[in-house]
Amino acid sequence: MTLLRLTNVEAGYGDVNIVSGIDLDVSDDEIVTVAGTNGAGKSTIVKATMGLTPRCAGTMTFGGVDLRRRPAEDRIRLGLGYVPQIANVFMTLTILENLKVVECVSDFTARCAEMFDLFPILATRRHAKASALSGGERQQLAIARALMPRPKLIALDEPTAALSPALVAQVFDIITQLPKMGVAVLIVEQRARQSLAISDRGYILDSGRIVMNGKASDLLADARMAELYLGREDEPSVDTGTP
Amino acid sequence: MNGSLFYLNLVMNGLVQGLVIGLAALALTLVFAVARFPNAATGDLMTVGAYAGIGVQALNVRSVIVQGAAAILACSVLAIGQYWFVLRYLRGRGLVSLLLASIGLALATRGALSFFVGQDQYLFNTPIMRPYVIAGLRVQVVDLWLAVASLVCVTATFAMLFLTPVGRRMRAIADNAELARASGIRMQRVMIPLWAAVGAICGVAGMILGIKTVVLPEAGWHILLPAFAAMVLGGLGNPIGAVVAGILLGVVQELSTPFVGFTYKIALSFIVLAVILTVRPQGLFGSAEVVR
Amino acid sequence: MILNRRTLLKTAAVAGAMPALMRTQGAGAAEPFRVGALNPVTGAGSPYGSSMQKAILFAVKEINAAGGAGGQTLEVVAEDDQTSPEPAVLAAKKLVEVNKVRAVLGTWASGVALAVSPIFDAAGIIHTTVAGTSGLAAVNKKGFAFRFAGTSEGIGRSLADGALEEGFKRASIMAFNNASGREMLQGAKSVLQKAGREIVAEVIYEPNQPSYRSEIQAALAKQPEVLIMGSFLPDLTIILREVLQSGADVKFVVPAWAVTPKSIEALGAATDGVLLADYESALGSDAYASFKQRFKTDSGIDISGNHYASCAYDMAMTLALGMEAAGAGADNAAIVKAMHQISGPPGKAVSSFATGKELIKSGQKINYEGASGPLDFDDGGNAKPIYKLMIVKDGKINQHRILKL
Numbered sequence: 001m002t003l004l005r006l007t008n009v010e011a012g013y014g015d016v017n018i019v020s021g022i023d024l025d026v027s028d029d030e031i032v033t034v035a036g037t038n039g040a041g042k043s044t045i046v047k048a049t050m051g052l053t054p055r056c057a058g059t060m061t062f063g064g065v066d067l068r069r070r071p072a073e074d075r076i077r078l079g080l081g082y083v084p085q086i087a088n089v090f091m092t093l094t095i096l097e098n099l100k101v102v103e104c105v106s107d108f109t110a111r112c113a114e115m116f117d118l119f120p121i122l123a124t125r126r127h128a129k130a131s132a133l134s135g136g137e138r139q140q141l142a143i144a145r146a147l148m149p150r151p152k153l154i155a156l157d158e159p160t161a162a163l164s165p166a167l168v169a170q171v172f173d174i175i176t177q178l179p180k181m182g183v184a185v186l187i188v189e190q191r192a193r194q195s196l197a198i199s200d201r202g203y204i205l206d207s208g209r210i211v212m213n214g215k216a217s218d219l220l221a222d223a224r225m226a227e228l229y230l231g232r233e234d235e236p237s238v239d240t241g242t243p
Numbered sequence: 244m245n246g247s248l249f250y251l252n253l254v255m256n257g258l259v260q261g262l263v264i265g266l267a268a269l270a271l272t273l274v275f276a277v278a279r280f281p282n283a284a285t286g287d288l289m290t291v292g293a294y295a296g297i298g299v300q301a302l303n304v305r306s307v308i309v310q311g312a313a314a315i316l317a318c319s320v321l322a323i324g325q326y327w328f329v330l331r332y333l334r335g336r337g338l339v340s341l342l343l344a345s346i347g348l349a350l351a352t353r354g355a356l357s358f359f360v361g362q363d364q365y366l367f368n369t370p371i372m373r374p375y376v377i378a379g380l381r382v383q384v385v386d387l388w389l390a391v392a393s394l395v396c397v398t399a400t401f402a403m404l405f406l407t408p409v410g411r412r413m414r415a416i417a418d419n420a421e422l423a424r425a426s427g428i429r430m431q432r433v434m435i436p437l438w439a440a441v442g443a444i445c446g447v448a449g450m451i452l453g454i455k456t457v458v459l460p461e462a463g464w465h466i467l468l469p470a471f472a473a474m475v476l477g478g479l480g481n482p483i484g485a486v487v488a489g490i491l492l493g494v495v496q497e498l499s500t501p502f503v504g505f506t507y508k509i510a511l512s513f514i515v516l517a518v519i520l521t522v523r524p525q526g527l528f529g530s531a532e533v534v535r
Numbered sequence: 536m537i538l539n540r541r542t543l544l545k546t547a548a549v550a551g552a553m554p555a556l557m558r559t560q561g562a563g564a565a566e567p568f569r570v571g572a573l574n575p576v577t578g579a580g581s582p583y584g585s586s587m588q589k590a591i592l593f594a595v596k597e598i599n600a601a602g603g604a605g606g607q608t609l610e611v612v613a614e615d616d617q618t619s620p621e622p623a624v625l626a627a628k629k630l631v632e633v634n635k636v637r638a639v640l641g642t643w644a645s646g647v648a649l650a651v652s653p654i655f656d657a658a659g660i661i662h663t664t665v666a667g668t669s670g671l672a673a674v675n676k677k678g679f680a681f682r683f684a685g686t687s688e689g690i691g692r693s694l695a696d697g698a699l700e701e702g703f704k705r706a707s708i709m710a711f712n713n714a715s716g717r718e719m720l721q722g723a724k725s726v727l728q729k730a731g732r733e734i735v736a737e738v739i740y741e742p743n744q745p746s747y748r749s750e751i752q753a754a755l756a757k758q759p760e761v762l763i764m765g766s767f768l769p770d771l772t773i774i775l776r777e778v779l780q781s782g783a784d785v786k787f788v789v790p791a792w793a794v795t796p797k798s799i800e801a802l803g804a805a806t807d808g809v810l811l812a813d814y815e816s817a818l819g820s821d822a823y824a825s826f827k828q829r830f831k832t833d834s835g836i837d838i839s840g841n842h843y844a845s846c847a848y849d850m851a852m853t854l855a856l857g858m859e860a861a862g863a864g865a866d867n868a869a870i871v872k873a874m875h876q877i878s879g880p881p882g883k884a885v886s887s888f889a890t891g892k893e894l895i896k897s898g899q900k901i902n903y904e905g906a907s908g909p910l911d912f913d914d915g916g917n918a919k920p921i922y923k924l925m926i927v928k929d930g931k932i933n934q935h936r937i938l939k940l
Contacts, residue, residue, distance in 0.1 A: 050425055076427035090418040091263070099407075101415045103427030145426070206386070249752075254876045256748040263745045362581040366801035373782040383780055402560050402580045455745055457769045465743035505750050506712050 002027050003153050003184050004049065004080075009047035009058035017055065018044040019208040022233035026030055026043060026153060026186050029179040033216065035192030036205030042188040043085060045205070046155045049186070050082045051075055063152065077104050080184075081151030085158040088142035091131040098141055100129055104149040115144040119176075143174060153184040160191055183188050192229060196220050204229050248379045253497045257470045259386045261326045261493025262393045266448035267470035268477065268485035269400060275418035277437050278334075280341035284325060285445060285470065287352040289463035292318045292449025294356060294391030295364045297458050303498070305368070307454075311392070313515030315449045321352075326438040329416070349464070357460040365458040396447040398438060404482065417480055427527075448524055469509075472516045478526030484531045488527060492516075542543070544592070565756055567610035568603075568858065570629035570851070571639035571650070578618025580643040587641050587847035592890075594851035596833075600623035600890040603765075605870075606863035612636060618643065620650035627651040631658045637867060640850040642666055645687070645714050652680060655916060659867050660694045661874075663850040665843050666709050667715050672915055679871050681853070683846040683907060685814040685920040687715040687765075690790050691722020693812040693922035696938050698786045700731055701810065705760040707736040707754040709774070710765030719765030719790070735759045740770070746775050748781075755783050764789040772798045779805040788812060791925060791932075795840065799930055811925040811932060814908070822886035826906035842907065849905035853878050856891045856903055879911040880901045 002025045010020035021042035026032045034042050048056045051072035060067040062078050069077065080189055090098050096112075116123035119140040125133070130141060137161060144223070146154045162166040168191065176198045178185050189195035196202045196216040203224065204212040212225060219225055246331050263344060267285060274282040294312035295317035304310065325348050333340050372384040404410035412433045416423040424430075445463075477484025495515055496508045503511050519527060548774040570592045577582035595609045605611065612634045618804065623642070630636045631654060631665050638661035642648045648666035652674040655662040660682045664671070667687035671680060685693075698706055703920035704725060710720035720737065727734055735757040740750045751774060754762060762778070762785050764771055771793040776783065777803065791813035799806050826848055827838055856873030858865065865873070876882075882902035885891040903910065911919040922938040 052421055052425065072421075072424040073429050077427065082425040084422060087419050087422060090415050090422065092418045093414060096410055097414075099409050101423075101426060101428070102428075149427070156256050249756075252752060253749055256746060256752070259748070260745050261602060262849050275929065328588045357577075357581070362579070364772065364798070366798065368801050368803075371776065371779050374780065381781060385780070452745055455773070458767055461743070466745065500749050500753070505738060505753070508743060 001190045002188065003063060004235035005059075005061050006045075006049070007059040009045075009056070009060060011050060011053045011056040012056075017056055017208065019048070021209055022058070023210065024203055026184050026185055028152070028225040029182065030201065031175065031187065031199040032177060033192065033199040034186070034188045034205055035190070035202060035203040036194060038044050038190065040205040041208040043157050043203055044150075044208075046082070046186065046188050046232070049155055050080065073103075075182075076102075076149055076151070079150075080153035081149070081154035083139075083142045083146045083154060083156045083159060085161055085188075089130040089133075089138055089145060092129065094127050094129055095133070095141055096126045098145050099148055102145055102148040106150075111148055115147065118147075118211040119144050129217070135163055136170060138222065139163065139167070139171055140174070143171075147181075147183065151183060152240075153186060154178070155186045155188075156191060157188050159187065160189065160194075168194070193220065250502075251380055253347035253500065254378060254494055255382065255450050257494030257497035258490060259383075259390070259455075259493070260497065261490035262390060263448060263452050263467045263489075264473050264493055265486040265489025266396060266444055267391055267466050268489045269397065269482055270444040270448065271470050271474045272477065272480055272485040273400075273413075273437065273441055273444075275474065276482070277331070277433065278341070279420070280338045280345065281471065281474075282441075283342060283345040283467065284348040285441075285464070286463035286467035287349045287356075288318050288322060288442065289449035289466065290356060290458075290460060291321055291450060291463075292366070292530040293350060293453030293458045293462060294360060295446070296367065296450050298454055300367060307367075307388075307450075310367075311447065311450045315443045318437045318446035318449065321525060322438040322442030322445065323435060326351065327433055329433070349510055351461050352420065353464065360460070362460065365453075367454045367458070368397035369454055385454065393451060394449060396444060400444060400482065402405070403436075403440060407511035409433060413437055423459075426496065472513060476516055476519060476526055478528040481526065481528050484528030491527075504527060541867070542745070546868050548754065550788075550859070561675065565607050565863075568607040569610050569612060569640075570607070570854070571627075571634065571636040572613045572847075573613050573616050573623065573639050574614075574640055574641045574847070575618040575643045576615035577648070578616075578644075579632050580616075580618040583643060583841050583843040584615070584618070586733040586836050586838060586844040587643070589836060590830060590847040593638055593830055593833055594855075595833075595850045598851065598855045598888050599891055603874035604888075604892070605858035605861060605865060607858070609855065616642060616647050616651075617645075617646070620646050621927070622649050623647040624654065627654045631655070631660060631902070634937045636660065638854055640854070641847045645912070647669070648716075649674065661854065661867055661871060663854070665846050667718070669718055670714065675916060677868075678914075678916060679867060681874065681918075682851070683910070683918050684843070685922070686722075686917065687718035688722035689815070689920050690812060691719035691724075691765060691857070692726045692791065693722075693814075693938055694719065694765070695723035695726035695730075696922070697810055697812045697924040698761050698763055699726065699732065700936070700938065701761075701786075701788075703786065705733050705735050705757075705759045706737070706761045706763050707739045707759040708734060708763045708765065709750065709754050709771055710769055712739050712741050716765045716767075723763050723765065736777055739819060741779070742770060743771075743828040744770075746777065748777055750774075751778055751781065751783075751907040755781075755785060759785060761786045761788060765794065766790065766793045768793050768795065768798065770856055772802070775806065775809070776802055787808065788924075794927070794932070797934070798892050799927055802928070805872055806927045807929065809927045810935070811927070812922060812938070813925060814920045814922055820904070820906075823906045825886065849903075849907045849910065850881060852891075852905065853903060853910065855888055859892050859895050860862060860901075875912055878905075879903050 006022050006024040009022040010017045011199040012018040036042050046051045047205055065078055099112055117156055122141055161173050187195055198214040202216045202219045203210050271285050292314035295314045299310045299313040329344055334343055373385045412428045471491035474485050477488035487503040499511045500508050570808045572588050574588040594613055595611050598604055599608045614626040639773050640663045642664040643666035645666045648664045656676050664682055669686055669688050677768050708720050710716040736754045738750050738754045757827040788810045791811040794811055840895050853874050856877040860873035860877050861869040880902050882900035885901050887906050892903050924935040925932050926935040
């Protein structure tokens with residue numbers, strides 16, 4: 001069943017639209033990748049979905065609810081989770097506080113324990129400031145924070161940017177587990193090849209417009225697509241089942 | 244009075260001055276951290292607190308605790324009012340709009356005060372008590388109580404910030420406003436307690452200033468500049484930094500007087516500020532913003 | 536709020552001037568003699584300014600009721616100088632260029648008086664002030680300015696003289712860091728040095744400090760017997776309290792304006808023995824008592840504690856008697872000359888405009904004895920100051936002695 005649906009969405013900052021004519025949907029238990037070159041407007045799509053762009057027009061529904069009537073701070077209550085690209089944890093708060101500060105968490109203790117099971121490194125450092133974490137640990141905390149209120153979908157904005165290859169694998173590994181927990185994933189990535197490899201479907205964005213979409217495997221197999229958007233095949237890659 | 248004792252007494256004088264500056268800086272920095280603007284109405288909020296205390300005294304209530312409670316109440320109500328009726332509508336319009344609005348609120352508050360209570364000075368009738376002299380160091384009884392009051396105020400503020408859910412939300416917003424929204428934190432729910440706390444701090448600071456000096460419509464306004472300095476020095480939006488920098492500013496000011504004289508001590512504190520900011524633009528203790 | 540108050544006063548001023556305007560037009564008499572009332576209605580001088588302005592309006596009402604002066608009625612244009620030089624200069628220019636006033640009465644702050652004096656001097660306009668700064672002499676080139684109160688330097692000398700006459704040997708001087716405070720310090724210093732007394736410390740302090748303990752510590756470090764204070768009300772209140780709290784055994788000589796019954800009450804019994812120096816106004820004279828009572832009846836204002844209201848009243852009276860003595864159509868130079876003549880000896884002492892006008896008409900010399908004092912201007916236009924010492928006893932201010940200064 002379709003969870004998130006964007007129809008003819010345009011969004012941007014000030015007077016400028018960064019993206020326009022966006023039609024995109026994400027269903028239950030699905031991983032969807034939005035790929036594209038730097039500056040294509042990938043992050044803007046996620047921010048618009050979260051209600052964080054000053055300008056946004058078009059239709060947006062989540063679980064059948066019209067999103068545009070809901071301010072950003074209410075979208076979490078519908079089951080939308082968000083992991084921004086940068087500044088994705090509260091640096092000055094401790095790890096435990098980062099988890100505690102999230103609203104709409106019904107059974108904090110139990111949920112917290114689940115997160116610590118999922119991310120054991122966080123459990124051992126629960127009273128450390130988030131600023132003391134390494135890049136990979138920080139990404140884990142960011143995902144844990146977004147998962148706290150048991151969202152139906154989480155949107156990840158370039159979760160592997162600025163991570164070492166080993167950590168990239170680790171993060172993608174975590175992401176692949178999410179649908180099993182009942183969480184759909186919308187992921188925006190520059191490492192398109194790796195991201196599509198773990199995805200069900202994908203969208204390719206160029207200059208603010210969707211130029212291609214389809215099954216992830218088809219997109220990966222498309223020669224023209226590979227040449228234009230996916231980068232060379234010998235790009236530093238990790239063992240995540242790349243064909 | 245011999246050398247070291249002379250300086251020790253100066254340090255003592257500076258501590259007392261610094262506490263007032265530190266409290267004002269704490270109120271400033273809280274607003275800066277969460278609402279993202281330098282609140283120029285902070286000083287006049289303090290003045291209102293002092294007048295509220297005077298009002299209670301005029302009703303023949305001599306208890307400083309009751310006077311202080313009235314000051315806290317009056318300032319909190321006014322601060323929430325300023326937020327609810329003015330500042331709330333300017334959210335997202337940027338620092339300059341909010342700063343200008345707060346200057347307007349400051350002028351309106353001061354104008355209203357001088358219109359309704361006039362320019363005559365008022366005094367708290369605190370009994371004149373002789374100081375404790377401990378090994379030559381003069382410690383005023385009143386100062387001791389005022390120090391206790393400000394420490395209680397600072398402790399309560401930090402307890403709120405670090406031990407309560409609402410304080411945690413405030414720190415989250417201060418740290419990363421966008422992420423806070425995405426985490427479901429509703430601005431309004433945090434802003435009302437924030438302005439109540441800012442009002443309470445200003446109430447206490449206003450009472451202390453009033454008890455130490457005289458109550459005039461301009462009284463709090465004159466504290467604003469050193470408080471700004473302390474806020475910047477302590478690292479914008481850093482509450483601990485603001486209090487420590489306030490005290491430091493007071494002590495440095497007083498310690499400088501044998502060398503630069505009394506008319507230049509204020510200028511000196513700003514020179515110190517300029518120098519430190521040149522070397523450490525993030526302030527002595529860094530700020531939430533810079534850490535991020 | 537400030538605007539409201541100012542507008543209120545302007546309305547009052549227009550209302551006061553209105554009957555005069557209508558009368559002159561009805562009678563077809565000469566053009567009214569326009570007078571500016573430039574007073575500190577708002578700002579630091581506001582405790583005094585609005586009563587000063589009302590006292591001027593009240594005086595002009597009396598003058599016009601007695602048929603005006605020199606064949607003309609007086610018309611007042613009221614302005615607020617906001618106790619600040621910039622708005623004062625704007626108002627002064629308006630008075631001169633738009634309202635075409637012949638005289639401006641009642642500036643209060645030294646900074647304001649210094650800023651507007653050159654404008655009035657250049658335009659040949661009579662200017663009366665209570666500002667205490669000695670700098671006024673330098674800008675009073677035509678001699679059209681009058682000072683109705685003592686100078687700051689004079690108050691400073693009286694403070695030191697008071698300390699000497701009370702027999703103190705070692706004195707520290709503390710003074711507020713503005714023109715007036717520094718002049719008080721210089722005045723006090725000159726008297727002490729002339730008498731060969733030791734000045735153990737001089738401290739100039741900044742206004743608006745949350746505490747003056749370090750300043751006090753420096754002033755008291757060498758154990759003076761007396762602190763001579765070139766101070767104003769808020770700062771002196773704080774300093775008095777902090778010194779009394781410190782338990783230091785030291786006496787105070789302070790300007791009378793820096794202490795009020797309320798501040799004495801708030802500070803309590805410890806203020807006993809504080810000495811206050813003041814110029815001897817006409818307190819207790821018939822002229823003062825009569826003005827106080829009439830003003831209270833007319834405007835509902837009690838001028839106790841506001842010496843400057845009496846000064847403002849006397850400004851209008853002196854001007855009007857000068858106009859009368861100079862005769863119809865006299866220019867400002869002639870009026871100024873006459874103002875000197877009618878305010879000092881020789882002449883028959885008078886304290887009301889109507890009586891003075893009668894006597895002048897009958898060809899007699901008069902000496903106006905004002906509600907604020909005997910006046911008797913010197914060649915520089917300064918009212919002759921007689922200084923006195925008062926003392927706080929049992930929470931009350933009592934007369935102590937007239938100073939020989």
